Amino acid sequence: MNPRFPRSALAALALTLAACSEARRPNVLFIVVDTLRADRVGLLGQERGTTPYLQRFAADATRFEACHSHAPWTLPSCAALLSGRHPAEHGAGGSLAEGMRRLADGVRTLPGVFGAAGYATHAIVNVAFLGEEFGVTREFGSLDAVHFNSNTEVRRAEPTTDAALRWLGEREGQEPFFLFVHYFDPHAVYDPPQPFRRRFAEPEDRDDSSWVFGTRQHMMALRAGQLRIDERTLTRAEALYDGEVAYTDAALGRLLDGLAAAGLAEDTVVVITGDHGEEFGDHGGFEHGHTLFDELTHVPLLVRAPGYEPGVVPTDVRHVDLAPTLCELADLAPDPGFVGRSLVPGLAGEALTARPVLAQGNMWGPALTSWREGGWKLVREPGRDRLFHTAEDPAELQDRAADSPEQLGRLAAGLARALAGFRALGSGSQVAIDGELLEWMQQMGYAGGEER
Numbered sequence: 517m518n519p520r521f522p523r524s525a526l527a528a529l530a531l532t533l534a535a536c537s538e539a540r541r542p543n544v545l546f547i548v549v550d551t552l553r554a555d556r557v558g559l560l561g562q563e564r565g566t567t568p569y570l571q572r573f574a575a576d577a578t579r580f581e582a583c584h585s586h587a588p589w590t591l592p593s594c595a596a597l598l599s600g601r602h603p604a605e606h607g608a609g610g611s612l613a614e615g616m617r618r619l620a621d622g623v624r625t626l627p628g629v630f631g632a633a634g635y636a637t638h639a640i641v642n643v644a645f646l647g648e649e650f651g652v653t654r655e656f657g658s659l660d661a662v663h664f665n666s667n668t669e670v671r672r673a674e675p676t677t678d679a680a681l682r683w684l685g686e687r688e689g690q691e692p693f694f695l696f697v698h699y700f701d702p703h704a705v706y707d708p709p710q711p712f713r714r715r716f717a718e719p720e721d722r723d724d725s726s727w728v729f730g731t732r733q734h735m736m737a738l739r740a741g742q743l744r745i746d747e748r749t750l751t752r753a754e755a756l757y758d759g760e761v762a763y764t765d766a767a768l769g770r771l772l773d774g775l776a777a778a779g780l781a782e783d784t785v786v787v788i789t790g791d792h793g794e795e796f797g798d799h800g801g802f803e804h805g806h807t808l809f810d811e812l813t814h815v816p817l818l819v820r821a822p823g824y825e826p827g828v829v830p831t832d833v834r835h836v837d838l839a840p841t842l843c844e845l846a847d848l849a850p851d852p853g854f855v856g857r858s859l860v861p862g863l864a865g866e867a868l869t870a871r872p873v874l875a876q877g878n879m880w881g882p883a884l885t886s887w888r889e890g891g892w893k894l895v896r897e898p899g900r901d902r903l904f905h906t907a908e909d910p911a912e913l914q915d916r917a918a919d920s921p922e923q924l925g926r927l928a929a930g931l932a933r934a935l936a937g938f939r940a941l942g943s944g945s946q947v948a949i950d951g952e953l954l955e956w957m958q959q960m961g962y963a964g965g966e967e968r
């Protein structure tokens with residue numbers, strides 16, 4: 517029984533919510549911060565003061581301490597968030613070697629379910645992978661997608677918040693809404709605007725914005741093994757990343773304040789998560805898209821739902837769990853293809869049973885699959901299984917495959933069962949990478965091409 521929430525109160529609340537849901541369903545504000553590594557957020561490990569607004573929000577929300585994305589880069593991860601399916605089921609993703617694929621035809625997404633129930637659905641996104649071409653946002657009633665040809669010309673967090681507040685203001689008093697807001701800023705290039713650069717950067721970079729980290733040239737050279745990062749450079753790069761996180765936190769805080777000022781906070785479910793993390797040399801690499809270790813798959817998750825007390829859930833939860841959670845909170849039938857389980861009992865303070873976590877769909881290098889279960893994690897690549905005791909070795913540094921064959925067999929069997937149970941939806945069709953899309957991918961370091 518939840519000590520924070522007596523059963524009688526829960527029953528009364530359920531009645532109230534039932535009565536309310538007939539009159540008006542809750543709004544949904546679904547915020548995804550690109551490249552937001554869990555342990556760089558204040559309440560999950562970082563102590564540099566990067567996320568005061570998120571921490572203030574968390575005081576009124578349920579904090580899921582062990583939330584996992586299903587892929588280490590934007591396209592397959594956000595497709596999992598919105599479709600409630602794993603990458604092999606929803607079809608969106610691919611790699612440079614095999615090409616890029618859009619969301620498979622016929623895959624229902626959250627905005628489709630909410631839109632069919634009369635919600636106004638709108639997405640504000642800042643990366644091509646979430647634009648029309650790739651299908652992930654195709655069921656939103658309206659889409660505000662800003663494409664950019666260089667990752668230094670992205671729509672930043674403050675104008676993104678402006679766009680969200682403008683949309684909320686324009687539809688005041690109308691039908692319930694489902695608003696998806698994607699912030700791109702913590703993604704490379706790390707180049708935080710002032711005063712965040714001054715506040716977080718290393719001394720030599722505080723007032724001089726000429727040094728940035730994560731340009732296309734950096735990433736291509738790093739991936740080719742032609743650039744070595746020394747400790748000092750790493751420290752400077754991480755400090756700039758922290759500045760980007762802090763800048764995004766402030767912009768996100770302004771959106772939450774705007775929601776409250778419009779009188780909508782009490783009627784709105786707010787979800788805040790990251791699509792994947794970022795590596796700072798933890799396993800010898802940088803940026804994301806190339807491994808399934810926790811620095812790339814452990815992401816923050818905060819949920820504030822009307823009628824639910826704040827709390828903390830330590831159990832492993834997954835991005836595919838969000839689709840059924842939001843449907844339950846809005847009293848909508850989930851799509852039969854949503855494979856996760858609702859986290860509403862966790863919001864109500866009940867202990868959740870851990871479910872295994874599947875991740876796949878890396879962009880770089882050999883195809884990887886990971887399976888986390890019972891304090892262990894199997895990382896599979898063609899011809900090689902690695903096993904990590906995440907409960908004892910959360911940094912995933914010691915491969916235990918050779919000395920723990922029983923655990924390896926148990927996890928391999930679990931993974932095999934999960935993969936065999938997938939509903940075959942077919943993979944998404946290939947997206948032609950040419951024209952502006954090719955130019956952008958080259959600028960991002962996602963595709964080869966002429967040096968600029």
Ligand SMILES: [Zn+2]
Pocket residue numbers: 550551589590591791792
């Ligand atoms: Zn991303």
